[in-house]
Each structure stands twice: as C-alpha cells, then as structure tokens.
Amino acid sequence: MICRKMNYKMILVLTAIALLAGSAAARSTPSPSEPWEVAVRAVVATAKLKPTNKTLSSATGTALLVIPRMDKSKTMIVNITLKGALTNVTMAHIHLKNASAGYPIVMFLQPRLNYSARPALLDPPISFKGTYTFSSSYDMDNILNVTPGWTLDRFMSMLGDGLLFFNVHTTSQPAGAVQGSFVCPYSCMWPVCSMPGGGSC
Ligand SMILES: *[C@@H]1O[C@H](CO)[C@@H](O)[C@H](O)[C@H]1NC(C)=O
Ligand SMILES: *[C@@H]1O[C@H](CO)[C@@H](O)[C@H](O)[C@H]1NC(C)=O
Ligand SMILES: *[C@@H]1O[C@H](CO)[C@@H](O)[C@H](O)[C@H]1NC(C)=O
Ligand SMILES: *[C@@H]1O[C@H](CO)[C@@H](O)[C@H](O)[C@H]1NC(C)=O
Ligand SMILES: *[C@@H]1O[C@H](CO)[C@@H](O)[C@H](O)[C@H]1NC(C)=O
Numbered sequence: 001m002i003c004r005k006m007n008y009k010m011i012l013v014l015t016a017i018a019l020l021a022g023s024a025a026a027r028s029t030p031s032p033s034e035p036w037e038v039a040v041r042a043v044v045a046t047a048k049l050k051p052t053n054k055t056l057s058s059a060t061g062t063a064l065l066v067i068p069r070m071d072k073s074k075t076m077i078v079n080i081t082l083k084g085a086l087t088n089v090t091m092a093h094i095h096l097k098n099a100s101a102g103y104p105i106v107m108f109l110q111p112r113l114n115y116s117a118r119p120a121l122l123d124p125p126i127s128f129k130g131t132y133t134f135s136s137s138y139d140m141d142n143i144l145n146v147t148p149g150w151t152l153d154r155f156m157s158m159l160g161d162g163l164l165f166f167n168v169h170t171t172s173q174p175a176g177a178v179q180g181s182f183v184c185p186y187s188c189m190w191p192v193c194s195m196p197g198g199g200s201c
Contacts, residue, residue, distance in 0.1 A: 043067040043188055045159055047166045047180035057177045059084035063166040065182060069190045075137045078109060082132045088125040088171040097163045106164060112136055125171060160188035
C-alpha cells in the first residue's frame with residue numbers, strides 16, 4: 001500500500017539505500033544533513049504562502065518543516081522564505097486551524113519563543129523588499145508543550161489533516177498578511193523501516 005504511493009524520487013532513494021546497506025552497517029552513523037537522510041528519516045511538510053488581501057500586500061513565500069524521527073533526532077527545522085515586500089512584520093507563527101479555540105499558536109517562530117512564553121512583538125518590527133528568509137531549529141519537547149496535552153502523535157495527525165498553517169502578522173494586518181497551510185508532499189508519516197531497503201532507518 002505504501003509502495004503504490006511512492007514516487008519515482010523516493011524509489012531512487014530507497015534503491016540507493018539498498019545498494020549502500022551492506023557498507024552502511026560497517027560505517028558510523030551518517031551525518032543527518034545528507035539529503036537522502038532527510039528524505040528517508042524525516043517527515044517534510046511545506047506551505048505555499050499567499051497574501052490574505054492582495055490589495056494590502058503582494059508578498060508570497062514558502063515555509064518548510066522538517067520533522068525527524070524522534071529516535072534519530074529531537075530537532076525540528078523550520079525554514080521560511082518570503083518574497084515581495086512587507087512593512088512592519090511583528091510576528092510569525094504556526095497556528096492550529098480551530099476557529100472555536102481562536103486559532104491557537106502552536107509554534108512561536110518570530111520572535112522565537114519557547115513554550116512557556118506569551119505572544120510578543122518583534123521590537124523593532126521587520127520590513128523588507130525582495131527576499132526575507134529565516135531558519136530555526138526547535139527541540140520537539142518544547143514545541144509539544146506549547147499547547148498543554150499535545151503529543152507528537154496529535155501534532156502529526158493535525159499536520160496530516162491539514163490543520164496547521166503559517167501566518168505572518170504585520171502592524172497594518174494584525175490578523176495576518178501572508179498565510180499558507182502545511183501539506184506533506186510525500187507523506188505525513190515516517191517511513192516503515194521493515195520495507196526493503198529500510199534497514200538504515
Ligand atoms: C482588502 O483590503 C482593502 C483595502 O483595505 C479592502 O477595501 C477590501 O475589502 C479587503 N478585501 C477583503 C477580501 O477583505
Ligand atoms: C534550511 O535553511 C538553512 C539556512 O538557510 C539551510 O542551510 C538548510 O539547508 C535549509 N534546510 C532545508 C531542509 O532546506
Ligand atoms: C477545537 O477547539 C475546541 C475548543 O477548545 C475543542 O473542543 C476541539 O476539540 C478543538 N478541535 C480540534 C480538532 O482540536
Ligand atoms: C522560556 O523562556 C522564559 C522567558 O524568557 C525563560 O525564563 C525560560 O527559562 C525558558 N524555558 C526554556 C525551557 O527554555
Ligand atoms: C511601520 O511602523 C512605523 C513605526 O513603528 C510607522 O511609523 C509606520 O507607519 C508603519 N508602517 C506601516 C505601513 O504599518
């Protein structure tokens with residue numbers, strides 16, 4: 001069932017791992033930054049960012065989440081690229097799409113805050129024209145405590161259900177100027193290690 005969903009790129013990756021499997025056992029653990037390691041061991045989610053009101057802003061962008069298998073690493077990576085122009089960016093968060101709960105913040109990206117924090121504004125706010133990128137890594141233990149009672153399974157199921165979205169707030173659009181929902185281009189589940197070639201999981 002999983003095989004049918006795999007695309008050509010994934011099959012290539014798994015083939016490469018199958019070929020490497022013999023020597024892999026003898027080697028030390030490869031660096032997690034190798035591209036095939038990221039593809040095989042992590043869930044990758046992306047969001048296409050669009051202006052909430054094109055009259056007020058034309059900025060676009062992409063957001064990338066890389067969530068490793070917890071037995072490999074506890075560090076989740078968030079990479080954001082914004083393009084166009086925005087004035088007075090005050091905050092950027094990942095929110096949960098739950099209107100009755102008031103779209104709660106799941107991760108504080110800008111300013112980067114930990115789970116015990118309350119929303120705070122960038123001081124001074126950030127303005128840009130062209131491209132603005134930021135990148136952060138987060139300890140999953142911290143993220144899961146942002147919303148009391150959350151577990152990694154809950155986080156992943158929200159991600160899989162398309163309920164997590166990225167939102168950039170500005171002074172003129174405090175509710176959000178640029179937004180996008182996260183989707184997993186491959187799968188929101190980690191690969192099954194018993195699959196052929198999965199020995200290095
Ligand atoms: C977008 O912003 C303009 C200017 O403030 C406003 O007139 C318009 O109603 C907004 N559009 C939507 C869909 O909110
Ligand atoms: C995330 O951004 C950093 C810094 O720009 C970059 O080095 C890294 O390769 C990016 N990670 C991914 C998975 O794109
Ligand atoms: C949305 O929030 C309400 C109120 O806090 C809660 O009862 C409900 O379970 C939430 N739904 C999801 C899918 O988290
Ligand atoms: C979170 O931030 C608060 C306030 O800046 C700080 O006092 C606390 O030690 C931090 N906690 C963790 C786990 O980093
Ligand atoms: C941006 O912030 C500055 C100072 O905080 C303010 O003077 C200016 O009007 C703001 N511009 C917009 C477009 O919000």
